[in-house]
Amino acid sequence: MKLERYIQKAGITSRRKAPKLIESGRVKVNSKIAKDFFLEVDEEKDIIEVDGKPIELENKQYYLFNKPAGYITALKDPFKTPTINDFLKKHYNITVRVHPVGRLDKDTEGLLILTNDGDLTYKVLHPKMKVEKEYLAKVYGTPNKEDVKRFEKGMKLKQFTTSPARLQIKESEGNFSWITIVIREGKKRQVKRMCSHIGHKVVYLKRIRVGTFTLFGIEKPGDLKEIGKDEIEKFMIENQIV
Numbered sequence: 115m116k117l118e119r120y121i122q123k124a125g126i127t128s129r130r131k132a133p134k135l136i137e138s139g140r141v142k143v144n145s146k147i148a149k150d151f152f153l154e155v156d157e158e159k160d161i162i163e164v165d166g167k168p169i170e171l172e173n174k175q176y177y178l179f180n181k182p183a184g185y186i187t188a189l190k191d192p193f194k195t196p197t198i199n200d201f202l203k204k205h206y207n208i209t210v211r212v213h214p215v216g217r218l219d220k221d222t223e224g225l226l227i228l229t230n231d232g233d234l235t236y237k238v239l240h241p242k243m244k245v246e247k248e249y250l251a252k253v254y255g256t257p258n259k260e261d262v263k264r265f266e267k268g269m270k271l272k273q274f275t276t277s278p279a280r281l282q283i284k285e286s287e288g289n290f291s292w293i294t295i296v297i298r299e300g301k302k303r304q305v306k307r308m309c310s311h312i313g314h315k316v317v318y319l320k321r322i323r324v325g326t327f328t329l330f331g332i333e334k335p336g337d338l339k340e341i342g343k344d345e346i347e348k349f350m351i352e353n354q355i356v
């Protein structure tokens with residue numbers, strides 16, 4: 115990356131003002147004053163200083179990914195199950211190490227935020243932040259009004275009691291129904307366990323929304339799109355996790 119771009123990306127000045135700053139001799143690369151604003155710098159190795167202070171790129175990256183079935187969200191697996199990282203390496207060129215915000219089961223498809231921003235991860239996942247996660251599920255049978263109420267009230271599963279959730283029936287298809295479920299927490303296999311608890315086993319599961327992020331633009335499993343810091347800021351405001 116060119117030195118002037120680095121200075122601008124680090125938020126020190128605008129791109130227009132970066133050359134002036136460099137010309138003025140206030141910028142050092144590896145302890146030497148650098149006056150060439152087209153100088154190529156390596157953001158991993160070179161030490162860039164402005165007024166004697168090292169400047170680092172924040173370089174937070176964000177992606178929305180439509181996870182395909184057949185991959186686990188864990189980064190490593192002793193049984194060599196394919197991970198989403200294997201998938202991403204094969205199909206995309208993400209240059210920084212990103213992690214998934216939350217987990218989806220191997221057979222679950224759908225929306226995953228990928229990032230190296232720990233603060234965002236914490237805020238999206240922490241139950242007290244109450245960010246909604248919406249799922250589309252195909253289940254055996256047809257849940258009734260009583261089941262809907264049990265979701266709303268919260269239900270006692272083996273290890274914990276769920277907080278209020280929503281269940282909506284979309285359509286019935288033979289012995290199965292399509293339903294949507296909204297939860298604000300994310301315990302392991304939570305949706306499947308809640309559905310089994312009311313007697314309607316999940317046979318297909320896809321996450322379709324996390325807060326205000328949806329699968330718009332990444333409708334096909336395996337699709338990925340990068341999102342900018344501005345969109346993340348908007349997301350945080352809209353979901354009240356600022």
Ligand code: URA
Nearest residue numbers: 218219222303305306
């Ligand atoms: N709930 C589940 O049961 N599985 C998932 O993958 C996500 C939520």
